[in-house]
Amino acid sequence: MEIAELSVLLVWGAATALTIALVAFAIDLGRRTEERADARAEARTPVAVGASRPTLASASTLPGAGASEGPAPARRRAAGIAMSTTWLGTAMLLVAIVLRGIAAGRTPWANMYEFTLVGSFMALAVFLGMNVRKDFKFLGAFVTGLSVLFLVLGLNVFYVAATGVQPALQNYWLVIHVGVAISATGIFTVAFVASVLQLVRDSRDSGSPYLQRPGFRWLDRVPTPTSLEALSFRLNAVGFVLWTFTIIGGAIWAEHAWGRYWGWDPKEVWSFVIWVVYAAYLHARTTRGWDGRRAAWFVVVGYLCVLFNFTGVNLIFNGKHSYSGLNTDTTGGA
């Protein structure tokens, strides 16, 4: 049991590191706003006209391309702290997941507590991976924030002791089907953040009085709605393909374990709903009058469905996928 306790301790450690990262990201976002205001002031002076680069960069389709050229390294200290604590928190989470797997003697994603750990880890990993080549730090505060929320919820609400699994779950498809589903969820999480930022930034740009208040000045520092839309689409495209695979893999497994590939079990229904919502999103993007803001709302709805599929369907509905581990009255395929 000691390994299992160490795992829990590491999750708390990860949550702490990510909270520090959250604060640092928020400070960095605020600082960038000042920086941007300074740059604006500079641009107004005739001397700075020759240096038209920032304008060019901000018009570029690559989010954050301009920010990486920030002149004052001291100002990005917060960003540095944020990134290193995020790396630290993610690494601790990874170790916690591995230890959890060792303690339980199986793949560490078989109940809700473990889903929250691995799902948060995937979202963080996608975020860190994106930042290796380009600057997407503006997403940091939101991704770490959601991860801390999920981890603390997992520890306080969904926690169950590490143990083996029932016969229906003893299959290599547990690794593939659930693993891919959690990866898709992690990617959808980051894409959701991008789409929400797109919607908020777009509202501010089009003159929403509430969002004009000084508290929302940081929004000027996130990329344009167009860039955010492009970012969200790229992530959602990957997530959608992974989700398609999740459903196909789940159907193959269901055929093995339950004797039917599709049976409209509540989890299957909601996986289907998610798939259709994201399919509608991909269609909306290319439909005249439905692109931009309206398409972004599909991402929001789709992500809410993902969250509901993970929480509500496990806890409310009584289906074959009730693997939260929180109730013990399921005989599981027996």
Added chain:
Amino acid sequence: MSEKSTYRPEGINDAFVEGRAGDTPATAQGGPDRPAGPNLPSLGWRGMLRWTWRQLTSMRVALMLLMLLAVAAVPGSVLPQRGQDAAAVLEYLGDHPTLGEWLDRFGFFEVYSSVWFSAIYILLFVSLVGCIVPRTLAHARNLRNRPPRTPVRFGRFPATAEASTTASPDEAVDAVARHLRGPLRRLPTFRVDVGSEEPRLGRPATRTVAAERGYLRETGNLVFHLALLGLLVSVALGQLLHYRGQAIVTEGRGFANAVVDYDTFDKGAWFRPASLSPFSMTLDSFDSEFASDTVAFAQARDFTAHVTVTEPDGGQHSDQIKVNSPLTVDGAKIYLQGNGFAPEITVKDGAGEMAFSGRVPFLPEDTMYTSRGVVKVPDVTDGQEQIGLVGYFLPTAVVEADGSARSVFPQPQNPLLVLEVYRGDLGLDDGVPQNVYRLDTASLTPSVDEDGATTKLLVKPGETVELPDGLGTVTLGEDVPRYVALDLRYDPSLAWVLTFSLLALAGLAVSLFTPRRRVWVRSWETTDGDGRAVTHVELAGLARGDDAGLQREVDKALAAVPGLADDPDDNQRTATED
């Protein structure tokens, strides 16, 4: 580009396709919101039909249908469904008589076969066919298309690059063309046209390259949609041809694959009894394992049924069935869906005559296998009352001080049968079908003790216990056999369902991840600042939608030009940065 060779569904927003003429810069994102507005027909019914068809196959209607489909699927997860849990539906109807009746009338208990759900997905597929078929034809014609000719000016393109080289324009253009075509002759990365232009706009005669890649994107998109259609047809065929039977088999007994041997049997409309392969199977033994640690006490860990299969040709072999690994016999799959205990119970009536003897499956109700079962004894000697026994089988029984008993572990460590006794007319001779696992006690008389409480008989294996009120005796067999609930299923469409699913996945990935790009090159002889003769090369790139790799593609094409000046910063500049 003739109007005929491109097909676009009504309402699609795709600047890349619109920009085929050549020199429109990419403005796919954030374009002005132009509602297309249906062209209202004044052509009578024929025009009306045309208009309806065009609307149905438009992007906007497809989008609406997708949204409707998502919403329509939800009630099936909230309300109990007949296909999944018929008992829960009955319970719901009992609890909500008025609402339930209305919901039932509108098919809310069979959402996925209801008229409205079917209407949505059938309309969606009609819309899909109406959209995909013309697109497929147009794409087949477009496959032989040449890239659009090189635009006159490169200035407004999202990605550009230029450089000077010591190579001649011919060499530069050939090198870029070779690079763009890629190493595979049969499957070039870009389809490339090399051409020349007369002097124009202050330029001397130039050599040009026009290149386009990404036809696979549309191919993948079409494969995805056509595979969905194939999936629908396969699933429908499977529904028509499948059969599925459920049987309860106890240790040492068997069953034959025949309709009469199943407890329940479902079949598709096109099922023929001839498709039942005539094999038989015997359950040799059944093993189960449960966790005994404190954390997951009594959680199931493994179930294995050891069976002997007799093939239609007479050959025999031993095999096993586990929860996650069904047994395949002649294309039919046999699943292990449940298990429990089927104690051997013998009842002698008040006259001492054998009235019942057999194995009675008890259905487990909790993780400790507290199992409920019923014994109906109608065949008593004339003059005796019929007997009904209801009760629980407890694999590891603990009897409390107050006489109540419960099971504390799922394995048979201390089996005990707890029975209540009823007498009267069981109603089996009325011809009304009855559930064998339920005893309707309404018209029966229970046996009670002096205090008026229902008598509970405790029977251990090997024991014979006297029934109250002189009804006779009940004996529990020494061994407690196990039973397994087997589910046999035959669905010839499975391979097709899988094939079309994987095709859809592959098509989807190709259509989402294949970049669609055009690259143009123009090259001509000129003189540099020092008056030396050099060759000027300029490139422009256009992509469908947002494409982070476009500039890299253009830069790599430029890098293929031989004899570039050493200092790239001087001669090569890019309009957007990576």
